[in-house]
Amino acid sequence: MSADPATLRFLANLLEQHSGQQMAESRLWRVETALKPLLRDRGLASLAELVTALIGRRDERLAGLVVEALLNNETSFFRDRAVFELLATDGLERMRARRADERRLTIWCAGCSTGQEAYSLAIQFAEARARWDGWRIDLLATDISRAAITQARDGLFSQFEIQRGLPVGQMLRWFEQDGAHWRVRRELAGRIRFRQHNLLDPTPFAGKADVILCRNLLLYFAAERRRAAFGRLHAAITCDGLLMLGAGETVVGQTDAFVSDPEIRGLYRPSTLQVATRAA
Amino acid sequence: MKTCLVVDDSKVIRKVARHILETLSFEVAEAEDGQQALIHCEATPPDVVLLDWNMPVMSGMEFLQALGRSNVIARRPKVVFCTTENGIAHIKAAIEAGADEYVMKPFDRDTLASKLQIVGLA
Numbered sequence: 160m161s162a163d164p165a166t167l168r169f170l171a172n173l174l175e176q177h178s179g180q181q182m183a184e185s186r187l188w189r190v191e192t193a194l195k196p197l198l199r200d201r202g203l204a205s206l207a208e209l210v211t212a213l214i215g216r217r218d219e220r221l222a223g224l225v226v227e228a229l230l231n232n233e234t235s236f237f238r239d240r241a242v243f244e245l246l247a248t249d250g251l252e253r254m255r256a257r258r259a260d261e262r263r264l265t266i267w268c269a270g271c272s273t274g275q276e277a278y279s280l281a282i283q284f285a286e287a288r289a290r291w292d293g294w295r296i297d298l299l300a301t302d303i304s305r306a307a308i309t310q311a312r313d314g315l316f317s318q319f320e321i322q323r324g325l326p327v328g329q330m331l332r333w334f335e336q337d338g339a340h341w342r343v344r345r346e347l348a349g350r351i352r353f354r355q356h357n358l359l360d361p362t363p364f365a366g367k368a369d370v371i372l373c374r375n376l377l378l379y380f381a382a383e384r385r386r387a388a389f390g391r392l393h394a395a396i397t398c399d400g401l402l403m404l405g406a407g408e409t410v411v412g413q414t415d416a417f418v419s420d421p422e423i424r425g426l427y428r429p430s431t432l433q434v435a436t437r438a439a
Numbered sequence: 440m441k442t443c444l445v446v447d448d449s450k451v452i453r454k455v456a457r458h459i460l461e462t463l464s465f466e467v468a469e470a471e472d473g474q475q476a477l478i479h480c481e482a483t484p485p486d487v488v489l490l491d492w493n494m495p496v497m498s499g500m501e502f503l504q505a506l507g508r509s510n511v512i513a514r515r516p517k518v519v520f521c522t523t524e525n526g527i528a529h530i531k532a533a534i535e536a537g538a539d540e541y542v543m544k545p546f547d548r549d550t551l552a553s554k555l556q557i558v559g560l561a
Contacts, residue, residue, distance in 0.1 A: 235549070235553065237553075240553075240556055240557075318525050319550070322541075322542055322543055322546070322550055322553075322554070323549060323550050324557075326557045327530060327534060327540055327541040328534070330530075331530065331534075336525075336526075
């Protein structure tokens with residue numbers, strides 16, 4: 160099976176329309192691999208037949224399944240460990256001081272994929288229990304992918320997934336073996352609410368988040384949609400909140416909605432500007 | 440440059456591990472069993488040992504015990520156990536014997552890099 164470039168581009172465009180995620184030319188090879196199971200399930204012989212079905216039947220459910228299969232769900236525990244440590248020490252300590260009266264923090268993991276980063280954060284809080292005693296920590300994690308959120312909520316990880324970034328001591332402490340997989344212990348699972356949500360849609364919770372993690376997601380967005388997504392994040396964060404991006408990401412030259420935090424290099428704070436939340 | 444000793448009786452595993460480690464800027468040495476590894480560690484202790492479990496002559500567990508007893512080795516290397524066993528008892532035994540980390544075979548570059556980072560070497 161070898162699809163022509165126009166077919167691959169059609170499917171990549173479908174992904175972008177629904178999720179904002181772009182697929183670079185160099186990554187188009189993924190399309191065939193990712194959609195093979197769907198072709199088999201639907202009895203379709205080729206990607207060209209799939210595109211014909213999408214156009215001819217205007218099948219929104221089929222379109223949703225295509226998008227689901229093409230989403231990039233790459234993630235790992237404590238991805239970019241140094242940035243996580245920066246958040247745990249400088250970032251959360253600052254928020255702890257600033258919210259000392261309310262003793263409440265709201266944290267949003269936007270684009271959490273299968274949940275590893277949200278669980279990493281939950282582990283950090285659980286292991287610093289004495290420090291956060293008496294605090295209410297609302298940890299919400301969202302992703303556009305239904306399959307990813309289902310796995311995140313189940314808290315079930317393969318051996319390959321569990322050992323990417325997670326120290327063995329924390330694996331033994333916070334997960335239990337379930338056949339060939341590892342399942343998060345209830346004590347940890349209960350700390351996070353997982354919900355399906357598109358970052359380009361309005362904020363999925365009332366109020367504002369004190370800390371937002373949006374990591375290795377916006378780099379896949381076209382410039383205009385990236386600006387709109389930053390606008391959504393700006394609308395969702397407290398005026399003194401902190402934004403944590405992926406290690407290779409920045410706001411510089413991408414948006415006016417956030418600026419580098421002058422005291423915690425590597426984290427970002429919202430600017431005081433009015434920011435658009437929709438792509439023009 | 441950081442140094443890693445790959446200890447495995449499989450030539451293929453040693454070759455794959457060497458390739459990954461060299462892309463991570465490690466200088467790599469190899470040993471086919473625990474006894475060879477112990478001799479290497481006594482002469483030139485590496486920063487980290489990537490250690491197989493089941494090997495002839497001296498197993499990974501026996502190597503760890505000998506490493507703990509040795510008063511010849513100037514600087515104890517970090518040890519990442521590298522096995523095909525993922526049973527919880529197996530993993531606990533490795534950690535209790537003194538391994539610093541644990542990685543299941545087969546592993547990819549990102550996984551090994553993350554484990555080396557956890558033990559402070561990447």
